[in-house]
Amino acid sequence: MNRVISDAQEFLRQEGIPAWLIHDYRHSNPIFPQVIAPSGHVTRPSFLFVPAEGVPTLLAHHVDAGKFAGAPVNLAVYSSRSSLEEALGGLLAGAGRVAMEYSPRNELPRVSRVDAGTVELVRSLGAEVVSSADLMQYATQRWTPEQLAGHCRAAEKLGLIVNQAFRRIGGRLAGGNNPTEFEIAEFIRRRFREEGLEAADGPIVSINAHCSDPHYEPESHGSSVFQPGDWVLIDLWAREADPNAVYADITWTAFVGNQVPPRQQEIFDIVTGARDAALEHLQESHRQGKVLQGWEADAVARSYIEERGYGQYFTHRLGHSISYEVHGEAVNLDGFETRDTRRIIPGVGFSIEPGIYLPEFGVRSEIDAFMGEEGPYATSPVQREVVLIE
Numbered sequence: 001m002n003r004v005i006s007d008a009q010e011f012l013r014q015e016g017i018p019a020w021l022i023h024d025y026r027h028s029n030p031i032f033p034q035v036i037a038p039s040g041h042v043t044r045p046s047f048l049f050v051p052a053e054g055v056p057t058l059l060a061h062h063v064d065a066g067k068f069a070g071a072p073v074n075l076a077v078y079s080s081r082s083s084l085e086e087a088l089g090g091l092l093a094g095a096g097r098v099a100m101e102y103s104p105r106n107e108l109p110r111v112s113r114v115d116a117g118t119v120e121l122v123r124s125l126g127a128e129v130v131s132s133a134d135l136m137q138y139a140t141q142r143w144t145p146e147q148l149a150g151h152c153r154a155a156e157k158l159g160l161i162v163n164q165a166f167r168r169i170g171g172r173l174a175g176g177n178n179p180t181e182f183e184i185a186e187f188i189r190r191r192f193r194e195e196g197l198e199a200a201d202g203p204i205v206s207i208n209a210h211c212s213d214p215h216y217e218p219e220s221h222g223s224s225v226f227q228p229g230d231w232v233l234i235d236l237w238a239r240e241a242d243p244n245a246v247y248a249d250i251t252w253t254a255f256v257g258n259q260v261p262p263r264q265q266e267i268f269d270i271v272t273g274a275r276d277a278a279l280e281h282l283q284e285s286h287r288q289g290k291v292l293q294g295w296e297a298d299a300v301a302r303s304y305i306e307e308r309g310y311g312q313y314f315t316h317r318l319g320h321s322i323s324y325e326v327h328g329e330a331v332n333l334d335g336f337e338t339r340d341t342r343r344i345i346p347g348v349g350f351s352i353e354p355g356i357y358l359p360e361f362g363v364r365s366e367i368d369a370f371m372g373e374e375g376p377y378a379t380s381p382v383q384r385e386v387v388l389i390e
Contacts, residue, residue: 008139012052020050038067099132141330142347155248159381181218203236212362251366254387274301274354286375295335319351
């Protein structure tokens with residue numbers, strides 16, 4: 001039995017949930033292949049029934065059954081719609097309650113992977129459906145020690161590369177060959193390749209008002225040219241070139257000149273203060289034996305910014321899960337876009353990245369953190385002062 005299934009069964013027993021029912025149809029559920037991976041393309045609906053005790057059962061269509069040969073589960077095969085419902089009803093008989101990738105009212109979109117019709121089907125067969133939100137992250141999203149080590153290596157390289165990018169801007173300006181945002185993004189992508197890192201997209205390299213767009217990405221035509229007096233924000237994320245690696249993700253800011261203007265310094269201080277307040281709250285809660293939910297960390301940073309008069313300019317969640325994708329499937333630090341009630345459990349990684357986005361410039365300061373058994377801690381370089389590009 002694989003580790004994901006054994007961890008899932010441990011969680012089911014702890015929480016008193018009889019079973020986990022994982023449904024997938026044509027890659028609709030990214031959790032499914034993390035639990036049981038087919039050897040090829042699967043074209044019909046599949047159900048993996050994981051009981052709290054005993055061997056799981058996979059219900060697959062006759063044409064797809066061969067794709068699961070050798071899987072550490074019992075295999076049940078259906079062909080017609082009526083045989084699917086009969087077999088599924090047999091699996092659910094006696095369970096009473098099953099966890100699925102379902103979120104009431106779609107409050108947690110990263111959890112809500114099962115369509116309403118399938119939920120209706122399961123309910124019609126006599127089972128209550130509850131959310132697998134915490135179960136899923138416990139079984140599939142906790143980092144291994146090897147993944148944590150790889151993440152830390154990637155994060156260290158990102159810290160070096162972002163500062164190399166700032167120096168690159170300064171060197172080009174000093175030589176009278178002012179670079180564009182896109183050219184610096186290309187420099188970062190080249191450095192990723194040289195350092196053995198990979199990223200699905202990005203990075204964000206932005207100047208002045210472009211920094212107020214949290215997901216701005218410069219294009220080859222029309223990106224801004226760096227000038228003295230510019231405010232600069234760079235957000236870069238990458239992972240080691242290994243299919244099991246997890247991402248690192250940081251955001252740093254800089255000013256082109258020898259002294260940061262008071263307005264930018266004020267906003268930088270507020271944003272980094274909110275960042276540090278959130279991490280300190282997580283650490284103190286752990287010392288007191290409290291297990292926080294994602295929205296509670298968001299509330300700390302959001303209150304910090306609101307108390308200083310800039311709440312309306314903090315327009316996204318505090319942080320996101322980090323995993324095989326830069327935005328992972330585990331708990332987000334979010335009480336704004338959603339109310340993430342998932343627990344911040346040992347083994348998960350996440351970003352802490354408050355931001356204030358004014359019309360003329362924006363500031364975000366992003367660090368990565370890991371919830372270890374001994375408490376949470378930053379796993380990436382932490383920016384303390386605005387970088388001066390002179």
